Amino acid sequence: MTKKLLTNKRAKWASQRQGVAFEGAATSYPASASAKYRASLEALIAPMLRDYEREFAKVQPVTQDAAPITAANAALKSLGDKWRKRFAQQARTLTDRFIGRVDKHSKVTVSESLKQLSGGLTLKTPALSQPIYNALQAATVSNVALIKSIPTEFHAKLEKVVLNAFTGGGLGNKTILDEIRRLGTSTESRAEFIAVDQGRKITSTINAERMKAAGVKEFTWLHSGGGAEPRPLHVEYDGQTFSYDDPPIIDERTGERGLPGQLISCRCRAVPKIDFSSYLDE
Numbered sequence: 001m002t003k004k005l006l007t008n009k010r011a012k013w014a015s016q017r018q019g020v021a022f023e024g025a026a027t028s029y030p031a032s033a034s035a036k037y038r039a040s041l042e043a044l045i046a047p048m049l050r051d052y053e054r055e056f057a058k059v060q061p062v063t064q065d066a067a068p069i070t071a072a073n074a075a076l077k078s079l080g081d082k083w084r085k086r087f088a089q090q091a092r093t094l095t096d097r098f099i100g101r102v103d104k105h106s107k108v109t110v111s112e113s114l115k116q117l118s119g120g121l122t123l124k125t126p127a128l129s130q131p132i133y134n135a136l137q138a139a140t141v142s143n144v145a146l147i148k149s150i151p152t153e154f155h156a157k158l159e160k161v162v163l164n165a166f167t168g169g170g171l172g173n174k175t176i177l178d179e180i181r182r183l184g185t186s187t188e189s190r191a192e193f194i195a196v197d198q199g200r201k202i203t204s205t206i207n208a209e210r211m212k213a214a215g216v217k218e219f220t221w222l223h224s225g226g227g228a229e230p231r232p233l234h235v236e237y238d239g240q241t242f243s244y245d246d247p248p249i250i251d252e253r254t255g256e257r258g259l260p261g262q263l264i265s266c267r268c269r270a271v272p273k274i275d276f277s278s279y280l281d282e
Helices: 008-015 029-058 065-117 131-167 174-212 232-237
Strands: 021-023 216-221 241-243 249-251 269-275
Touching: 029 065, 029 232, 065 131, 065 269, 131 174, 131 232, 174 269, 232 249, 249 269
Parallel strands: none
Antiparallel strands: 021 269, 216 241, 216 269
């Protein structure tokens, strides 16, 4: 016998609405979780930048002089090893904390959306289904790698700066310290981007899995309406209905398929949609 998805009382409620599609509230992204993640990353980046500035304040390029070159290379190696290790030590802790907050937000926003969709009925979802677990594990691996890449990317760029400082090209009026500060600013911007982008990507993925677990198969695309250069395809999708299991192409260049919020810098959102007649037993 088919297991009932609704109690008799709820089945009666749903039967009165057969053939009518209902929509929930648009799910939201975890702004607070992303802000705290960003702050945590910046708390690691700031002392790294100060450390590099302090060491390279002692080293100034002198044409054809081997001593500063030797000192610069020694400083690069020491600082690179130190900060790669420091970020690696903190990566898993910061990631677990961030993903925990994102998951908590997802539970709340999905619950609120489903409550509106169902007219106040509670549509329960599994606390941690296998698809959600898999998505969270993948997000953990990805974010640990992203955190580890921060000092590595900064260091690689600075190596080129230092090399240029001791070669014919030089740095003009700029000093190595100026370049450290410039690279520091771009590194902080990258940390902000990681925090916001990952918050949207992870939330979009696990929201979809929670919706499917509740029996919601479709969503309406809600374009963000923001951004200086909105993606024409996403503007076109606004108001259209798609399947969670067969989402649309989100990037015309690559043919990638996905959900609102999964593409870089995408702020579009999903509005869950359901026909309650599908909940009734045959």
